[in-house]
Ligand code: GDP
């Protein structure tokens with residue numbers, strides 16, 4: 814069985830950058846503007862002899878200011894349904910936001926395996942980052958840098974450990 818890792822999180826946290834690193838493909842657009850990646854992007858990856866499928870959710874990128882919470886809930890449900898493992902990405906540069914908390918709640922309640930990836934962590938103090946994001950109730954954060962690759966292998970190893 815090829816497990817499906819689904820990357821979720823609010824806009825601009827680095828989901829597509831992580832997707833590119835996990836798939837080594839150019840299929841997912843990486844851009845500074847939030848909201849560019851609207852649809853899902855699927856890619857194949859492999860860690861050693863373990864293949865996996867990875868999904869970049871255009872994710873929690875509401876089209877309108879009204880109904881943001883409802884929109885996020887709908888998108889979260891779709892993401893959860895596809896996932897063997899959810900990879901919830903947050904941004905250590907902007908810190909914890911209220912949107913992160915809403916998403917964390919939806920993901921936690923799904924009961925699916927969930928890993929918290931604290932991205933943009935290059936050059937940051939791991940202990941400080943961990944303490945801040947622990948509050949999300951999604952377990953100990955994996956501090957990573959999708960742009961530079963730090964911590965990404967360890968994250969995937971954790972995600973694939975049960976498979
Ligand atoms: P998405 O909206 O969640 O898909 O985020 P993107 O992957 O498009 O990235 C948003 C911005 O964050 C881009 O400018 C990326 O270059 C930047 N970014 C992504 N990962 C990292 C990282 O590990 N470190 C830093 N410093 N910037 C990053």
Ligand code: MG
Pocket residue numbers: 828829830842843844849850871
């Ligand atoms: Mg994106």
